Amino acid sequence: MDHTIVVERTIAIVFGIVVLVTALVALKNDWKTPGLENHIFKLMLALLALGGLLGTLAGIGIIGKA
Secondary structure, eight states: OOHHHHHHHHHHHHHHHHHHHHHHHHHHHTTTOOSHHHHHHHHHHHHHHHHHHHHHHHHHTSSOOO
């Protein structure tokens, strides 16, 4: 396996976990706030967490195998 692939996968795993954890913590802290704007913000945080999860899974090699 080429070294650049290993580096790219490692970066995808690390930053995917960072994005996932950060989005989930922000979502937990903002969960009980009322208002339409805050609901949109919560939806955006949930989508960001999903993106972090997908990035992590792609870096591990579970999804997106070429």
